[in-house]
Amino acid sequence: MAARIYPPVPWTTLMILGGPMPVSGDNAAMNTAQPARVPFDTEQYVHRSREGPCFICAILAGHLDDHHHAVYDDGDTIAFLSRYPTLRGHCLVAPRRHVESWVDELAEPEYLTLQRVVHRVARAVAATVPTERMYALSLGSQQGNAHLHWHIAPLPPGVPYHQQQLYALMTENGVLKVDDASQAALAEQIRSHL
Ligand SMILES: [Zn+2]
Numbered sequence: 001m002a003a004r005i006y007p008p009v010p011w012t013t014l015m016i017l018g019g020p021m022p023v024s025g026d027n028a029a030m031n032t033a034q035p036a037r038v039p040f041d042t043e044q045y046v047h048r049s050r051e052g053p054c055f056i057c058a059i060l061a062g063h064l065d066d067h068h069h070a071v072y073d074d075g076d077t078i079a080f081l082s083r084y085p086t087l088r089g090h091c092l093v094a095p096r097r098h099v100e101s102w103v104d105e106l107a108e109p110e111y112l113t114l115q116r117v118v119h120r121v122a123r124a125v126a127a128t129v130p131t132e133r134m135y136a137l138s139l140g141s142q143q144g145n146a147h148l149h150w151h152i153a154p155l156p157p158g159v160p161y162h163q164q165q166l167y168a169l170m171t172e173n174g175v176l177k178v179d180d181a182s183q184a185a186l187a188e189q190i191r192s193h194l
Contacts (some may be wrong), residue, residue: 034087034088034156034176035088035178035182037176037177038176038177039174040084040171042171049144054098054146055147056078056092056094056098056147057147060078060096067083067180068081069081069180069183069186070187071091071190071191072093072117072121072191072194074117075096076095076097076113077093077094077113078094078095078096079092079093079121079152080092081183081186081187084171084175085153085175085178086153086168086171086175086176087135087153087154087156087168087169088129088154088156088176088186089131089152089153089154089186089190090151090152090153090154091121091125091152091190092149092151093150094147094148094149094150095110098147099148100140100142101148102148106148118152121152124191124193124194125152125190126154128186128189129154129186130154131154131156132155132157132158132159133154133164134152135153135155135165135169136150136152136153137150138150138151139151151169153169
């Protein structure tokens with residue numbers, strides 16, 4: 001079994017991030033915009049990422065589409081809601097073509113085309129959910145989730161400083177409790193701003 005990358009986060013921390021415990025001050029503002037966070041099975045996710053097929057190519061092949069709600073598709077670039085969001089409105093933008101390095105495999109025009117979509121989708125997300133700051137970053141690993149993708153993640157207002165930036169994106173700190181119906185409605189809202 002794959003080793004856990006990060007130590008588990010205590011339940012008390014998950015509750016501060018938006019769980020069922022009553023909160024006050026800055027956290028209360030976050031709660032109004034975000035569903036509660038629930039624990040995430042990081043080990044199972046890591047195993048699936050490393051042992052399974054490319055999840056983006058699988059989505060494009062018509063698999064896994066029950067949980068990945070599309071917000072954009074122009075034939076070259078797609079965007080869809082994260083299946084495991086840590087921030088409401090978290091989207092992934094990816095080229096349809098299976099490329100892994102935006103530095104080595106994308107010529108400048110193709111890279112700029114991708115970034116144009118990142119910008120467009122980010123503006124649509126910001127028009128849909130309260131956004132104090134829009135995060136955009138490309139992660140992935142050659143050992144899993146290798147297909148190039150850009151994360152677009154809107155930080156809502158009121159998140160305490162130490163819970164912003166990478167902390168806000170780590171599934172080890174729990175993921176939002178969302179269902180397919182609410183995600184489908186959210187994707188439709190985002191699409192309406194594109
Ligand atoms: Zn792929």
